[in-house]
Structures are given as C-alpha cells and as structure tokens.
Amino acid sequence: MTVLGILAELEDAGSFSRRHIGPSEAEVATMLRAIGADSLDAMAARTVPAAISTAAGGTDTLAALPPPVDEATAMAELAGLAARNAAVKSLIGMGYHGTHVPPVILRNVLENPGWYTAYTPYQAEIAQGRLEALLNFQTVVCDLTGLPVANASLLDEGTAAAEAVALAHAATKGRSRVVVAAADLHPQTLAVLRTRAEPLGWEIHAVAPNDLAEAVAERSPFAVVLSYPGSTGEVRGTLREDILAAQAVGALSIVAADPLALVLLTPPGEMGADIVVGSTQRFGVPMGWGGPHAAFIAVRDAHKRLIPGRLVGVSVDAAGRPAMRLALQTREQHIRREKATSNICTAQVLLAVMAGMYAVWHGAEGLQRIAQRVHLQARLLADCARQAGFRLRFSCYFDTLAIEAGPAADKLMAAALSRGFNLRRVDAGCVGIALDETVTRQDLVALSAALCEAAGTQPVGLGLLEDPRPLVAPMQRGSAILGAAVFNSHRSEHAMLRYLKSLEDRDVALNRSMIPLGSCTMKLNATAEMAAVTLPGFSNAHPFAPIDQVPGYLALVRRLESWLCAVTGFAAVSLQPNAGSQGEYAGLLAIRAYHRARGEAGRDVCLIPSSAHGTNPASAVMAGMRVVVVRCDADGNVDLDDLRAKAEAHAASLAALMVTYPSTHGVFEEGIREICDTVHRHGGQVYMDGANMNAQVGLTSPASIGADVCHLNLHKTFCIPHGGGGPGVGPIGVAAHLAPHLPNHPLLAEAGPDTGFGPVSAAPFGSASILPIPYAYIRMMGPAGLRRATQVAVLAANYVARRLEGHYPVLYRGRQGMVAHECILDCRGFQASAGIAVEDIAKRLQDYGFHAPTMSWPVAGTLMVEPTESEPLPELDRFVEAMIAIREEIRAVEDGRADRADNPLKHAPHTAEEVTGDEWAHAYSRRQAAFPLPWVAANKYWPPVKRVDNVYGDRNLACTCAPLEDYARETRMAAE
The missing domain is CATH 3.90.1150.10 (Aspartate Aminotransferase, domain 1)
Known part of the structure; x- marks a missing residue:
C-alpha cells in the first residue's frame, strides 16, 4: 500500500459520530442481544414499516449529503464562513444594537453546558437555579416597564407584539376586529403583526403617530400598538395622550419599548399602558444576524392570567421554605388546546438568563451609566450634524438620530461605509444613525467626519456640548429601578462568578446526568458544534445589513437548507421560524396560502388526532382553521375508520391533517401511508409534526410517508441545545407545490419567495446565529x-x-x-x-x-x-x-x-438539610x-428544595425578586 493509502486509512473523518453516539460497538452488541436482534439493520426492519423504509427500497434521502469531516475541519470551515462576513459596525438600529457581553457571563453562561444543556424547568425542585435567573429577568422587565407582571421571555419583539395583540383580543372578548398601530413601529414588527392578523380577520391600520388619537376615536379598535422610542428615534411626548385615547374606546394600549431607553425614560406602565413588549437583545446578547434574543412582555395585574408563555412564580416547598416554579397557565396550550390563546411553547431562556445577568452585573448605576453615555453620544453627534448643515427630523430622541440629508443622503451612507459603518436609509432623503454601548470616541470622530464629508463642509470637533442637559423633563424617569438585593450584590467578578456557579449547582443538566424526556430528545450538544456561535463574524452581524456584507452567513443558510431538504426529501426549506410552535404555524399558513392560491379559500378544517401535542390545535386556530379531532384506537394509533369518516364528512372544506410520526405514543404506525392518502383524496394537505424526527433520519422521511410539509425541531434532532427552555429553531420543509408559499420578509428578498405569505419572525432567517450548530452536526456526522x-x-x-x-x-x-x-x-x-x-x-x-x-x-x-x-x-x-x-x-x-x-x-x-438535620421523623x-x-453516593446531587406546592404559589402569586425577599422574611416570621 502507498503512503497516501496508509494516510487515508489513518484519517478518522468518522470519529465524531463515534463520540456523538454514546454506546460503543460492544455496548451496541449487548443491547441488541437484550432485545433479540442480530444487527441494527435487522432491528430497524422490525421497527419501520417496509412501505416507507429506506432500507426496503425507498429513496435514500441522505445520499445528497456531503461525507463527514472531523471536528477540526468542521470548525475551520465554519470559521472560514464567519470570516467572509464583513467586519462593519452596524448603527442601523431597528431593534438591533451592538452590545458588550460581559466576559464573566459569556464564559459562565453562554459557553457553559451547565446552563445551555438544561431542560425547561417543569421539574421545579431541580431547576431552582434557572428559575431564580428567570425571576431576575422578570424583575428587570417589571422595573423598567412599570408593570407588575412579566413572563420569562418570548421569541422576538415581533412575536411579542403579536402575542400582545392576541391577549388584547381575548381581554376585550373580541368586541372589535380592528388594531390601530403607530407607523413608527419597527417595520418588521408591523409585518409580523400583519401576518398574524390576516388569517384571524383582524384589520391592522398603521397610522402616523401624530394622527393616532384621531384614528383611535374613529375606528374604535380593540388594541392600540405604540412605539417608545419610535423606530426612527423619536421619543414622543404624547404617549400618555395616546394611551388615554385607547382607554376612552375600551381598547388595550400596547407599547413596544427599548429597555435601555426605559432606564432614563418614564416607564409606559406609569403612563397607563396595559402591555409593554420589546427585546432585551442589547442587554448583553449579540445581534447574531437576528437572534436568538429574549423578547419580553409585561402586563397589568388584571391580565396576568392571559399572559402567554412561561411565568416564574414563588411558592413554598413541603418544608415551608420559599421555592420557585412555573406558575399559572404556563402550558395552557396543552390544557386548552384549540381554545388556547397562544401556541407559544419554546421561550428564549438561555438569552433571558444572559440579559437578566447583564442587569445583575451592572446594577441600576451601571445601566444608567450606559444609557446616559449612549444618549450623550447621540447628542454630540446630533450637534455635529447641525454644525455640518443638516437638520434633525426629531428634536427629542434617546439614541437614534433621523438626519434630513436630502440629496446628500447617498453621500452620507457612502462616507459612513468607507469608514466602517452601516447606517439606516430611512427614506430617500433621511438617514438614521443608532448609537450603542460599543461606540467609541474614535467612532464618533469618524462619524462626524462622514457627516462633514457628505455635507461638503470643514470637519467639526467633538465636545461642543457644554450643557449636558437630560431628556425633556416630563419624559425623564423619576422611579427607581433594580432595588432588589441581587442587583446590588455582585459587583466584583469573584462575587458574580460564585453567584452564577451557585445557581448552576442547583440544577440538573446534561453535564450531570441523562435527561430521559420523551418527545424532547435531550441528546449531546457537542462542544465542536457550539464553538462557532461566538465567532465575531457570526455574532456581530446586523440582520438588516446589506446582503453583500454577509456572504458567509448566506452560504451557511443555503447549505443547511439543502441538507435539510435531503434529510426530509422535500423540495424547499425555510429557516425563518425560531421555535417548533412557530414552525407549526408557518407550515399551516403555507397550506392555507396554497388552497387560497388555487381558489379554494373555503378549505379551513384541520384534522388533528386526539393524542397530538397541544401546540398543534392551538397553531391551527391561529392559522384561521377549525379543528376537528380524530380518535385514536386502543393501540394509540390514529383510528382509520374515524379518519375516513371525518375526511369524507369535511371533504369540501378539508385543509389539512396534522400528524406526528412516529406517533405521539412512540410507534411507527403501519397505516401512515393510508392516512396521508385519505387526506389527499379529499383535497387536504398533510402536515407532519417533526418532534420525533430523531427516529426518522436515514430510516425514512416525511416525504416518504406522504407528508406535504413538516417542521423540524433543530433544538431536538439537530443538536441546538435546549438552554433551559430555549433557544429553538423550527424550520419547515415543503413539497414543491408548497414552495411558493413559504414565509418571506419585506426587508430581505433572499429570505423567501415573492409569493410567500409574509414573515413569522422579526428577523429574515429567525435565530440565525445558532444555525452553525446543526450545520456542524450534519457536517461531522x-x-x-x-x-x-x-x-x-x-x-x-x-x-x-x-x-x-x-x-x-x-x-x-x-x-x-x-x-x-x-x-x-x-x-x-x-x-x-x-x-x-x-x-x-x-x-x-x-x-x-x-x-x-x-x-x-x-x-x-x-x-x-x-x-x-x-x-x-x-x-x-x-x-x-x-x-x-x-x-x-x-x-x-x-x-x-x-x-x-x-x-x-x-x-x-x-434535601441535604433534611437528611443531615437533628430530627428524622420518617420510618425509613x-x-x-x-x-x-x-x-448514588459517588456523585450525589442534592435537590435544593423539597417538593414545591404549585397550588399555593398560584394563589399567592409573586413573580419578581423583591417579593421573594419579603416572602422569605414573612415565611420565617410565620414559622417562628
């Protein structure tokens, strides 16, 4: 054999799969003997029906994938893609800003498997660390917004605004179908609102801010959505009047707010707002080409039982000590199903933890210092713009300037880009500049020079402002923030490091032991897969940067789309949905759009098996469909007779069937082809829930079973970590006839087809910064x-x-x-x-x-x-x-x-306290x-609390840090 031949044999390109797959060859043989199978292929043949099996003659859907590479090669490949993205500082704003991730949080939260491999805290006793971190997040949101109740995060700002509108509709009991929205909302937020409203028959009227009160009085909406500050920077002094106008017609007022601005501005809650939403991205979470970022929603106490998603509350354990758990309706879609007001399942827990810890690290004084510095930078640059001869569109702003550049707008954009900055082109003659905490004195000098070059004037210096007056007095915040002890106790890195470690030690994550959750696929999140997430080329990209600046990202997206097409057997994939529930919703909207394009808008019945995941019926209702439940038989399979009867009964209006495969009961149903054929015969489409794709990849595929569309949980089968309950990615794959009806985005043509139904996520490619994880997984396997x-x-x-x-x-x-x-x-x-x-x-x-x-x-x-x-x-x-x-x-x-x-x-x-206590009253x-x-003793984990009393916590709801401290004191007093 030649030296090259020997080298080829010694190369170990398949080594990663042997490390990802836990059992060794000998262990696999032992397991096979235990179940009475001769080989893995023989076992698969007994499990997967021959009619859909790749091994039994079906199409090998994985053949188009590239051969595996080792970890070093995959990491180098991703680093190369990241390096292709231009290192331009984006001052575009629109809800996305540069931020500094405190290194102690970067290393000990984002890059720490003790945090990123944990599961959603449904078992509260072994999730007290995450729950406390989320309680911190909720407290920050409540303090900043001036409202008493906030949940533990939503997917992005657009989704949060849409959820707030749905909450308002439920709270007002559907008395109107009209929403009045300020035209100065971020354009992507307005677009997501329009997508959500259309199938439900809601009318979205975007109105110039100055005309809001008049429009509200004229149209009598159920919700009024305001922006504070506006997308182009204006801090409007009439927000209180707009809120009063909403109250006058019985509408709920929703304010989309910037949390850093709220450090200095009067909180909307103090002005009467019912709901406040926004994104905490700029609290120490990189832009990442659009996500993931923890959005927030805060509400008045009257609406706490309608708040979507997860809410952390304080209760007591069996010993009477304070303990935290998820409260109220945190899984309402499972309980209420088609009557649920939301299908939200995945949150953004890992990112909410980061944002909450950013506030813990900086405290009130630190946040105020950052906010004041950013605002003063904006004032300095505004003064430079005036000196150069430009006019500002708005005189009251926080961090974003709208510069009326007129015919010099092109020159200003070009001059800034030549100095390494992306600015926002607001319209033909207006340029936006959004300042953030990463902007340096040198950046301000360069931006000033760009302004002067565009204006054709001599350079002006900085430091022209000698009277650093605050914001206009009526808008200046008077209430304190972050008074709880946790935000005033961890200023040194040692203190912060130990606090983070103490919380981590209270949890069970995959770095401690197996998490055997059915339907949730808690598998290895390999270090090599995670490494690329924090590369600057990926983490610093703005989602609305010019597309020619992100060729590395675009190449990654296109490759991953093609690989997921190979895995599913489908013709096209959209990576935009940033949760499995959002993927369900997007898939059903694609089906809806397909029927309407064919002149069959009356098809609105969705058949759903009684065993289906609770988000299925909730998603169907949100997509404007009527749910008809199909029974399951004694073996847990779809009852074929009931399916046939209901498909025939609703043949004229049948839109879709939602089916999970393998079934929710963990079985490869033999009749899956007949199920799909029955639906197709009666004019419907088959939506496959991809929660169980970990049993399909390489053995069969959604296309093989006859599905038309499916969503894939990249946070399950494809190794994006659960992060304690998010982030997730839920892309959809579709057959060729549905490809024209995938989601798109008004701000980026490359995000989807022109004929698409609109965006479901605020960013064009959803949670783009974590796409390197499934890319690396597929590439190495x-x-x-x-x-x-x-x-x-x-x-x-x-x-x-x-x-x-x-x-x-x-x-x-x-x-x-x-x-x-x-x-x-x-x-x-x-x-x-x-x-x-x-x-x-x-x-x-x-x-x-x-x-x-x-x-x-x-x-x-x-x-x-x-x-x-x-x-x-x-x-x-x-x-x-x-x-x-x-x-x-x-x-x-x-x-x-x-x-x-x-x-x-x-x-x-x-608990350790109980077992080592002086008293032991048990018979065992x-x-x-x-x-x-x-x-057990070799690596003992001690649950930090005894069993938590959920009922007590719901009856005595406390969901911020300060009540926790008061509650602990009251509990001790009661015990004494």
Whole structure:
C-alpha cells in the first residue's frame, strides 16, 4: 500500500459520530442481544414499516449529503464562513444594537453546558437555579416597564407584539376586529403583526403617530400598538395622550419599548399602558444576524392570567421554605388546546438568563451609566450634524438620530461605509444613525467626519456640548429601578462568578446526568458544534445589513437548507421560524396560502388526532382553521375508520391533517401511508409534526410517508441545545407545490419567495446565529453517522423498554413488538395498589440524580422515556436500575412493608438539610432517602428544595425578586 493509502486509512473523518453516539460497538452488541436482534439493520426492519423504509427500497434521502469531516475541519470551515462576513459596525438600529457581553457571563453562561444543556424547568425542585435567573429577568422587565407582571421571555419583539395583540383580543372578548398601530413601529414588527392578523380577520391600520388619537376615536379598535422610542428615534411626548385615547374606546394600549431607553425614560406602565413588549437583545446578547434574543412582555395585574408563555412564580416547598416554579397557565396550550390563546411553547431562556445577568452585573448605576453615555453620544453627534448643515427630523430622541440629508443622503451612507459603518436609509432623503454601548470616541470622530464629508463642509470637533442637559423633563424617569438585593450584590467578578456557579449547582443538566424526556430528545450538544456561535463574524452581524456584507452567513443558510431538504426529501426549506410552535404555524399558513392560491379559500378544517401535542390545535386556530379531532384506537394509533369518516364528512372544506410520526405514543404506525392518502383524496394537505424526527433520519422521511410539509425541531434532532427552555429553531420543509408559499420578509428578498405569505419572525432567517450548530452536526456526522444515530436511538428505547417491561407495563408497541425512539411506562395502577402517583415517581428520581421522563403526557399517569443515541450503556443501566429500585419501593408499600403515607416516594425529594438535620421523623432510614443505590453516593446531587406546592404559589402569586425577599422574611416570621 502507498503512503497516501496508509494516510487515508489513518484519517478518522468518522470519529465524531463515534463520540456523538454514546454506546460503543460492544455496548451496541449487548443491547441488541437484550432485545433479540442480530444487527441494527435487522432491528430497524422490525421497527419501520417496509412501505416507507429506506432500507426496503425507498429513496435514500441522505445520499445528497456531503461525507463527514472531523471536528477540526468542521470548525475551520465554519470559521472560514464567519470570516467572509464583513467586519462593519452596524448603527442601523431597528431593534438591533451592538452590545458588550460581559466576559464573566459569556464564559459562565453562554459557553457553559451547565446552563445551555438544561431542560425547561417543569421539574421545579431541580431547576431552582434557572428559575431564580428567570425571576431576575422578570424583575428587570417589571422595573423598567412599570408593570407588575412579566413572563420569562418570548421569541422576538415581533412575536411579542403579536402575542400582545392576541391577549388584547381575548381581554376585550373580541368586541372589535380592528388594531390601530403607530407607523413608527419597527417595520418588521408591523409585518409580523400583519401576518398574524390576516388569517384571524383582524384589520391592522398603521397610522402616523401624530394622527393616532384621531384614528383611535374613529375606528374604535380593540388594541392600540405604540412605539417608545419610535423606530426612527423619536421619543414622543404624547404617549400618555395616546394611551388615554385607547382607554376612552375600551381598547388595550400596547407599547413596544427599548429597555435601555426605559432606564432614563418614564416607564409606559406609569403612563397607563396595559402591555409593554420589546427585546432585551442589547442587554448583553449579540445581534447574531437576528437572534436568538429574549423578547419580553409585561402586563397589568388584571391580565396576568392571559399572559402567554412561561411565568416564574414563588411558592413554598413541603418544608415551608420559599421555592420557585412555573406558575399559572404556563402550558395552557396543552390544557386548552384549540381554545388556547397562544401556541407559544419554546421561550428564549438561555438569552433571558444572559440579559437578566447583564442587569445583575451592572446594577441600576451601571445601566444608567450606559444609557446616559449612549444618549450623550447621540447628542454630540446630533450637534455635529447641525454644525455640518443638516437638520434633525426629531428634536427629542434617546439614541437614534433621523438626519434630513436630502440629496446628500447617498453621500452620507457612502462616507459612513468607507469608514466602517452601516447606517439606516430611512427614506430617500433621511438617514438614521443608532448609537450603542460599543461606540467609541474614535467612532464618533469618524462619524462626524462622514457627516462633514457628505455635507461638503470643514470637519467639526467633538465636545461642543457644554450643557449636558437630560431628556425633556416630563419624559425623564423619576422611579427607581433594580432595588432588589441581587442587583446590588455582585459587583466584583469573584462575587458574580460564585453567584452564577451557585445557581448552576442547583440544577440538573446534561453535564450531570441523562435527561430521559420523551418527545424532547435531550441528546449531546457537542462542544465542536457550539464553538462557532461566538465567532465575531457570526455574532456581530446586523440582520438588516446589506446582503453583500454577509456572504458567509448566506452560504451557511443555503447549505443547511439543502441538507435539510435531503434529510426530509422535500423540495424547499425555510429557516425563518425560531421555535417548533412557530414552525407549526408557518407550515399551516403555507397550506392555507396554497388552497387560497388555487381558489379554494373555503378549505379551513384541520384534522388533528386526539393524542397530538397541544401546540398543534392551538397553531391551527391561529392559522384561521377549525379543528376537528380524530380518535385514536386502543393501540394509540390514529383510528382509520374515524379518519375516513371525518375526511369524507369535511371533504369540501378539508385543509389539512396534522400528524406526528412516529406517533405521539412512540410507534411507527403501519397505516401512515393510508392516512396521508385519505387526506389527499379529499383535497387536504398533510402536515407532519417533526418532534420525533430523531427516529426518522436515514430510516425514512416525511416525504416518504406522504407528508406535504413538516417542521423540524433543530433544538431536538439537530443538536441546538435546549438552554433551559430555549433557544429553538423550527424550520419547515415543503413539497414543491408548497414552495411558493413559504414565509418571506419585506426587508430581505433572499429570505423567501415573492409569493410567500409574509414573515413569522422579526428577523429574515429567525435565530440565525445558532444555525452553525446543526450545520456542524450534519457536517461531522455525514450520511452513515446520521443513519446510525437514528438506529441507536431506536435501539436505546427498545433496550430500556425491554429491561423495564417486567416492572412497568409498556404502553403501545408496533406490529412486531417494537417501540420507536421512546417508550411509555404505565404507572396508573400504582395509585390504587400503593397510593403512589406518577408525580411521586418523578420526584423520587431526583434523589437518584435523574431528571424525570415526560410526565403524564400523552397519557395521564404515565412516564414517556426517550434515552437518545448519545447516552452510553452504563448511563442507561443506571437509569434502569433507579426505575427498578423505585418499583421495589412501591412494592414495599403494596406489601405493607412501608407505610402508604410515610415512604421515600411520598416525601421525595430529600434535601441535604433534611437528611443531615437533628430530627428524622420518617420510618425509613436517612440512607434510603439519600443514597438508595450504592452508585448514588459517588456523585450525589442534592435537590435544593423539597417538593414545591404549585397550588399555593398560584394563589399567592409573586413573580419578581423583591417579593421573594419579603416572602422569605414573612415565611420565617410565620414559622417562628
């Protein structure tokens, strides 16, 4: 063999897949023997119906993917793409600004797997760190907006405004279908509002700010949406009057506000606003070509039960001590389904944590210093513009100048660009300049020179302002912000570092143990995949920068789109939706647009199986469809007879079927082709929920089963980390006939087809800065690695099911006795036999160091387990051993060897304080409570609180930091 041949053999391009896939070859063989299969291919043949299987003759959808590369090559490739993006400082504004990420937050939150690999805090006892961080975020929002209740983040500012309008419609009980919006909202926010309004029949009237009060009186809307400051910079002194005008006609007032401006400006809540929305991007989160960023929504107390998304509140644990958990209607779409007011599922938790910690790091004084500096920079530059002979469009502003440049506008844009700055072209004769905390004295000198060059005047110097007066007095903030102790305690880096570490240690994330959540695919988020996210070429790009400045980003997007087309078998993909729920919505809007383009606007019925994820019916209603529920049979499959009957009954109006595949019950349904054919025969389209794509990739595809559109959860199958409940990306893939109806964006032609229905996200490519993660995953895995990952995921689920089936009944299997990538353990019988609820099992798992599987969904009283391909066999075995040990603890109750009320499950979880305390009143031992199996002690995780009382917290809602401190004091006093 030649030296080159030897080198080829020694190259290890497939090494990443062996590290991503947890079980070794020997462990895979052991697992295969346990389930009675000879090989992974043989196992897959028993699991995936032959009619849709790639191995059984179907199209190999992965053939178009490039071969795998190693980690170093993938990282270098991404670095090269990032380097292709121009290093131009964007002062465009429009809701996106340069910001400094405090290094202590960058390293210890954004780049820390203890934060980015955690799951949504549904198991509150082992998520107290994240919950406290989100409580900080909510407190910042409440303080700045002047409103008492804020949620734990939304997807982006456009989405937040749309959710606020929906809240207003619900609060006013649909008395009007008209929305009056200020024309100086960010254009992307207005565009998202129009997209959301159209299928619901709402009218959006954009009105010049000076005409708002008159328009409100004339049109009697249910919502009035205002901007503060306006998109082009104006801080209007008539905001209070506009809010009063809304109140006069019974409308809710919604204010889209800049949080940094609110540090200095009178908060909208103090002026009577009902709802305030915005983005916290400039609180230490890079622009990232549009996201992800944590949006916010704050409301008056009267509307707290209508607020969408997640709300962190304070309650007590079983020992009476303060403890946090998600409050009120935080999963309302699962409970209310087609009656839900929102389909929001994914938040932006990781980014909300960063923004909240930015406020913790700087405190009130630091934020005021930043805001004052930015405002004074704007005033200096405004003075330079006047000296150069230009006029300002607005005399009252915070950080953004609208310069009336007239015929010199082109020259000003060019002069600024030649000095390394992107400015905003507001209109033919007006140029916008948005200052931010990254602007230096040297930048101001360069911008001043650009102004003078464009004007044809001699350069003017800085420092011309000798009277640094504040904003106009009536608009100047008088109320204090960030008075809670947490914002005044961590000024040194040691103090901040230790605070972040203390919160991290209170949580369970993937860097500690397996998180076996069904439907959520908590798999490895590899370091090599994450590394490119913080490259300046990706993180510093403005979403509305000239497209020729971001060729690296555009190349990444186009490659990733083509790879996802290969994975799904579809013709086109849109990466714009920045959550799975938003992908659902976008997919249904594409179907709606397709029917309307064919003259069949009357098709508005969406068939949805009774087992579907709760966002499915909520999304359908938001897309203007009527939901008709299809029954499931005793095996958890779609009831084909009921489907046929309902498809025929609604044939004239059938728009779509929403189906999850493999099914929500974790089975590859044999009748999936017939399901799709039935819908198509009656004129409908098939929407496939991609939540379970981790069982499809390489074995089958959405196109193979007959779907027309599907969304992909890149934060599940394609390795973007959950981040404690976001960020997510939910792109949609579509067949060729739906490609003309993908979302587009009014500010960037490259974002979608001209015939698209409009944007669903504020930014053209949604959460673009985290797209390098799935890019790296696909690039390093290659076709064979992706297929093997799917096979091992299915193997792991069947291995767990086989090992536990003698201890817990396993609900739902395929025709050959196999589950897909997840299995459902039936715990319903334990309530009668031992008084043990499924929640008791979930809490007891915390004592073993595990996060519980998905609890009571899709079947009440069950646990849905998804082990993923990334967990090695020893970790799977530890989980199995824990579940078997818990079953023995239940058996002890059943046999009378343990008390029905005083047993380890009923009192789980057990804290270190309890176990080491002077008193121990339980019939079981401290060792059984804390160290139920020998290996637990080797890496013991101590839940920081006992079981949280959710009902108490909802009845006594506290959702900001200051009440938490008061609450702790009151609790201690009551105990004494």
